[in-house]
Amino acid sequence: MHLVKTMKGKMLLALIAGSFVAVIYFSLPILNIDATKEPKTFLTHSGAVIQTTGEVLDPVGYSGEPLEFDPDKYLREFNYGRVSKLSDGTTLREFTIIAEDDKIMEISPGIFYNVWTFNGTVPGPTIRATEGDLVRVHFINNGQKPHTIHFHGIHKAEMDGVFESVGQGGGQFTYEFTAGPVGVHPYHCHVMPLEEHISHGLYGIYIVDPKEGRPPADEMVMVLNGFDTDFDAENNFYAVNTIPFYYQHHPIQINTNELIRVYVVNILEFDQINNLHLHGNLFNYYPAGTSTIPSMYTDVVTFSQGDRGIMEFKYQYPGKYLFHAHKTEFAEKGWTGIFLAKDSENTTQYGEK
Amino acid sequence: MEEIKKTSKAKLVASALIPIVALGLMIAYIFGPGSSFLGFGVSLPEITIEKIEFLDSKIIAIIRNTGHVDVEVAQADVNDRIQPAAIEPDKSLNRFETAKVIIPFEWNEKEPYKIGLTLSDGTRFSKSAIAVQVPEPSFELVSYFAIIGTYVGIIPVLIGLLWFPFIAKMSKNKYKFFLALTAGLLLFLGIDAIKEGLEISTKSLAGAFNGQLLVATIVVVSFLGLYYSSEKLISRTTLSITKPVAIGLMIAIGIGLHNLGEGLAIGAAVGLGEIALSTFLIVGFAIHNTTEGLAIAAPMAKGKPLIGKLVMMGMIAGTPAIFGAWIGGFVYSPFAAVVFLSIGAGAIFQVVVSIINWIRQDEEKTFSAMSVVSGFSVGMLIMYLTSIFV
Numbered sequence: 001m002h003l004v005k006t007m008k009g010k011m012l013l014a015l016i017a018g019s020f021v022a023v024i025y026f027s028l029p030i031l032n033i034d035a036t037k038e039p040k041t042f043l044t045h046s047g048a049v050i051q052t053t054g055e056v057l058d059p060v061g062y063s064g065e066p067l068e069f070d071p072d073k074y075l076r077e078f079n080y081g082r083v084s085k086l087s088d089g090t091t092l093r094e095f096t097i098i099a100e101d102d103k104i105m106e107i108s109p110g111i112f113y114n115v116w117t118f119n120g121t122v123p124g125p126t127i128r129a130t131e132g133d134l135v136r137v138h139f140i141n142n143g144q145k146p147h148t149i150h151f152h153g154i155h156k157a158e159m160d161g162v163f164e165s166v167g168q169g170g171g172q173f174t175y176e177f178t179a180g181p182v183g184v185h186p187y188h189c190h191v192m193p194l195e196e197h198i199s200h201g202l203y204g205i206y207i208v209d210p211k212e213g214r215p216p217a218d219e220m221v222m223v224l225n226g227f228d229t230d231f232d233a234e235n236n237f238y239a240v241n242t243i244p245f246y247y248q249h250h251p252i253q254i255n256t257n258e259l260i261r262v263y264v265v266n267i268l269e270f271d272q273i274n275n276l277h278l279h280g281n282l283f284n285y286y287p288a289g290t291s292t293i294p295s296m297y298t299d300v301v302t303f304s305q306g307d308r309g310i311m312e313f314k315y316q317y318p319g320k321y322l323f324h325a326h327k328t329e330f331a332e333k334g335w336t337g338i339f340l341a342k343d344s345e346n347t348t349q350y351g352e353k
Numbered sequence: 354m355e356e357i358k359k360t361s362k363a364k365l366v367a368s369a370l371i372p373i374v375a376l377g378l379m380i381a382y383i384f385g386p387g388s389s390f391l392g393f394g395v396s397l398p399e400i401t402i403e404k405i406e407f408l409d410s411k412i413i414a415i416i417r418n419t420g421h422v423d424v425e426v427a428q429a430d431v432n433d434r435i436q437p438a439a440i441e442p443d444k445s446l447n448r449f450e451t452a453k454v455i456i457p458f459e460w461n462e463k464e465p466y467k468i469g470l471t472l473s474d475g476t477r478f479s480k481s482a483i484a485v486q487v488p489e490p491s492f493e494l495v496s497y498f499a500i501i502g503t504y505v506g507i508i509p510v511l512i513g514l515l516w517f518p519f520i521a522k523m524s525k526n527k528y529k530f531f532l533a534l535t536a537g538l539l540l541f542l543g544i545d546a547i548k549e550g551l552e553i554s555t556k557s558l559a560g561a562f563n564g565q566l567l568v569a570t571i572v573v574v575s576f577l578g579l580y581y582s583s584e585k586l587i588s589r590t591t592l593s594i595t596k597p598v599a600i601g602l603m604i605a606i607g608i609g610l611h612n613l614g615e616g617l618a619i620g621a622a623v624g625l626g627e628i629a630l631s632t633f634l635i636v637g638f639a640i641h642n643t644t645e646g647l648a649i650a651a652p653m654a655k656g657k658p659l660i661g662k663l664v665m666m667g668m669i670a671g672t673p674a675i676f677g678a679w680i681g682g683f684v685y686s687p688f689a690a691v692v693f694l695s696i697g698a699g700a701i702f703q704v705v706v707s708i709i710n711w712i713r714q715d716e717e718k719t720f721s722a723m724s725v726v727s728g729f730s731v732g733m734l735i736m737y738l739t740s741i742f743v
Contacts, residue, residue: 042437042439044437044457048437048457048458049457050437050438050439050455050457051439052439052440052441052455053441053442054439054440054441054442054443054452054453055439055440055441055443055444056437056438056439056440057426057427057428057429057437057438057439057440057444057454058437059428059435059436059437060437108427108428109427109428110425110426110427110428110444110473111427111428111471111473111474111475112473112474112475113475227475229471229474229475229476229477230471230475230476230477236471236475236477237435244435329433329434332434332435333430333433333434333435334435
């Protein structure tokens with residue numbers, strides 16, 4: 001009897017103690033913070049100061065390895081193709097573009113996303129030709145889904161990259177057309193569901209230069225894009241050239257009094273509009289780059305999906321100048337950058353082909 | 354003889370352990386090295402933001418990994434705008450592990466903010482809260498909560514006890530009516546506590562905790578536990594504690610647990626800035642809780658008037674509101690709130706059963722008399738009507 005009684009008492013006690021511990025564990029969350037640890041101080045890109053014994057969730061700093069995609073390199077990288085002359089004197093430019101859709105990339109610090117790529121990057125390579133050149137693009141689809149390349153511009157229906165889907169696992173197609181019209185154009189995959197193929201990263205810029213060329217300038221490309229990492233048909237991150245806040249952290253170095261020419265393409269999915277605002281300056285804007293006469297002199301330009309154009313400006317005063325989406329939501333989700341203008345003798349650093 | 358007893362005991366222990374060992378072997382086989390046949394299917398990460406606090410120039414979020422896989426927190430945002438933040442102890446959260454996210458942010462009083470956290474795979478979880486400065490624990494706040502608890506818990510219960518002489522003087526039939534009324538009041542309170550517990554589970558508790566089942570389990574366990582102890586208490590009554598007093602005491606304990614839950618809700622609401630406790634609300638709670646005093650007085654009314662014991666029971670029933678307000682205001686957790694509310698519900702159901710037994714014992718074991726039925730119904734109606742004020 002006595003044994004039974006103590007057994008019962010023990011069981012009851014154990015039960016009560018067990019429930020008590022469980023309730024405390026689930027109720028009082030922070031038990032494992034080391035109070036003896038010295039707090040570190042961290043200055044954020046927005047100017048706020050964080051003191052913590054833990055880790056910092058920093059939306060701009062990439063810790064450790066270098067980025068898989070280098071926005072600095074992409075900014076001023078133009079691909080003119082493998083050049084040869086046809087018998088009639090036409091310049092032939094040949095490109096090879098390979099599509100893949102299994103790559104996981106750190107698109108924002110700590111955030112890993114399955115990007116679909118042309119030649120391994122988002123955006124794909126910037127293709128550049130002169131009006132009248134014959135452009136030949138050898139397309140190989142190494143992805144797990146059908147893909148195509150649909151170039152904006154003037155070409156035959158069968159070169160439109162819409163109805164001739166290129167099969168997965170090594171399917172091939174050669175797109176051939178005469179470069180034109182003059183301007184800046186997007187290219188992108190045109191397989192349904194279109195939104196999925198574009199928002200995952202299958203796009204790039206195609207530039208057609210006028211035969212007589214444009215005035216020398218420091219030229220760069222900016223693709224306004226974003227990523228919907230949780231697939232709720234709303235972008236989680238916005239950027240110019242893929243990496244959120246990149247140029248805010250790594251300002252684009254330019255020279256004062258040198259002509260800057262930016263080829264801008266808005267490829268953003270999900271949001272109806274996007275825009276660009278330049279600080280401390282105004283620019284000449286050429287919609288689609290098809291005319292040599294600017295349509296406006298402004299500091300804000302608005303883009304719908306697929307809209308693009310050329311911006312030209314010079315900075316008179318040295319210093320840091322912000323450029324960002326004046327749709328500030330996008331700006332605060334990554335679409336912000338800085339031009340760092342410096343006084344310099346060397347004004348033709350980038351102006352030559 | 355001893356020998357046989359020993360071997361049979363060993364056999365008993367072995368027979369209890371064999372299935373557990375078998376289960377362990379199976380689990381080891383499934384998870385062990387080289388077993389890959391369970392590698393299909395996708396486990397989605399999930400975190401729950403359990404609490405958001407607004408402090409001087411910063412917002413604090415307490416998060417918990419409530420999914421089936423370990424997660425890595427990558428970025429924080431306020432109203433969908435990415436913000437630099439700190440996370441303690443670190444970014445990696447194992448299953449059920451918690452962390453504290455600190456976002457430096459100049460928030461505006463009374464505006465709603467949505468706090469979001471994005472995991473390494475890009476999924477985002479968010480929760481909204483109205484910005485109200487969390488009161489720092491101070492002597493003023495402690496006494497403020499004590500005063501609220503007194504107004505809501507102690508004073509109304511003591512006022513309700515003043516019905517004692519009125520009930521004491523009435524006829525047996527009318528007395529039965531009042532006992533049934535008490536049971537009705539309490540039944541309402543118990544259902545109310547369950548409703549409250551389920552509401553909190555749906556609103557703030559992660560799905561992994563199975564909030565509804567937690568409520569059911571705790572209600573049943575606390576009911577059984579208190580039923581057992583009250584039977585013990587009543588069966589052991591000496592001359593100093595008569596049966597009515599024992600029942601009154603059990604009612605007081607049950608109501609006390611209920612008021613603890615009520616205080617918890619009030620404290621948490623003030624602490625999280627969800628409501629401003631208006632005088633109107635306090636009056637509502639007071640009217641509502643006055644009926645609880647009646648519930649304590651009723652079973653004791655046919656005995657000697659024991660003023661001291663009555664006041665003591667009033668305190669047992671009322672003071673937990675103060676403790677509840679303190680807990681709720683300073684260390685609120687939805688899990689604790691659900692647990693307390695469920696214990697309260699179980700306690701109250703136990704009291705209801707005691708009263709029903711008391712009525713049956715008292716009156717030829719019938720429970721269908723007009724006075725009983727109407728008393729029960731009126732009790733629930735009174736509670737419903739006074740609950741509208743809260």
